[in-house]
Amino acid sequence: MTTISQRAPSSEFRLLAVPLVLFLLVFLGFPAIVNLVYSVSEVSFETLRSPDISGFSNFAAVWNDSSFWQASWFSFRFGLLTAVLECSLGLFLAIFLSPLVERRSWLMAILMLPLMVAPALVGLMYRLVLHEFVGPVPYYLWTWFGASFSFLGPTSAFWTLTAVETLQWTPFAFLLFYMAYQAIPKEIIEASAMDGARYRHRLCYIELPLMAPTIVVALLIRFIDGFRVFDNVYVLTGSGPGGSTASLSIYIYEAFFKQGAIGKAVAASVILFVVSFAVLYGLNALAARRKGAR
């Protein structure tokens, strides 16, 4: 017997979904089409409304632009490194601090605080923190070690930005892992203790495997957010020194707003669009298949 809610979608349900679908069509569907048209057109701010279809020259321009590849490499490296650092630190903190946080949940609020501050503001804050005259970090380094260095110089800017991003978003990984850790059924832990399992073994063979799906999800989310980074990098280094810290988001922004290279910016957008949807679609298909196999 089929219940009412399992029947084919009624027209009432369709009507309920209409506003969202319309909104998405206007604000995402239309821009996607504009992207596709403009990416194969010759277009400038003067000819914005009547683009000339001109083939793939925009894509060629992007493809041959070394700063596009530099920005892609920055985004990839930045996303990967910050994701791994944040998740390792977050995992350690979640497991090591859980006895404290279990009993005093306000400790969690303190650790979550950085997540509530706009990344753009955090970036601006680091301009102060690292400032050579008024910033405490160079000041303490001078007082205690008699030396400091240029945190945003050509060789160190990447690492400084990595630290900035990691320190702000480790709490996110911590939060996910803490929740997953708390969700492990207590009976399993007790049973393993009865069987005489040591803490180390319990951690490696029971707890971490149970948390594995969460770890994968956290790595993925943090990679994506690191890959598309804009706010904190933009306010902290712009894209300098010498374009060395331009992420793909910054590359597109600057191509459009600073160079007025609409075609190039739109073509880069389309490339990013296709790549991200291909990756996401693949991941969804993978997840669906695993779910089906279970």
Added chain:
Amino acid sequence: MINALRWIVFAIAALAMNFPILVTFSTSLKSARELSTNPGLWVYAPTLENYATVFTVSDRLNIFLYLMNSIAVAALGTLLAVALALPAAYAIARGKLGERTLLPLTINLRAVPLIIFAIPLYMMFQWLSLLDTRLGLGLILTIVNLPLALVILVNAIRDLPGELDEAALMDGATRFQILAKVIAPLCRPAIVTSLIFGFITAWNEFLFGLMLTTSKAVPITVGASFFFAASGGGVQWGVASAVMIVGALPPVLLGLIMYRQISGSMTAGAVKG
């Protein structure tokens, strides 16, 4: 013994992760004179003069405008996102509609670099005269908020027993009535969570604020950076710090009050999405 170590690790982690906030707060309390001699964390002669300066409106800098803009666009972006997501979530959860297309597509938005839509949206807004308006920025923030709102609400509705709907249908209620009279009241916690989370996200957004506004509708995240370029000469670090504290305060307070709901919704979006 091991517990002492845990406390030490907690203290180091809390200090390191909150360090920029602490430094900014301490700097915001320093007078211009103290700032030039004491870059350390401790403030010897705390003063509120920087805050007084921040709240003094000049023809170039108007913090009240930026704060009002942020409140308006965040409120619009949050309310509209929930208003669009709730009926759709009901259709998805109960009508099995769009489970394979609408739901994953919207959730994936969370993971797409939104810059790829930025340029066409900029042009579209130019045609529609929505550039530098609160309405325009609020509409964009709706897009930013939609994925998480939809996930939270779909999960909440799925958790409600289907018998509720069937009983109401037997009594002759339409789906719209069920949504308004039965589902929405029962989902209130989830709705509140999506509103809070959306407000924080929207308040903290920077990229679209930077691109789509120039003067009238500038939100505080963008407006704060104006203070770094204020007045000839160098940056007034005390004033800039006070601006950042003021700009960070609303979402931080909201987050501290509601951290339980927020931590729950963050994980919901991550794990079930």
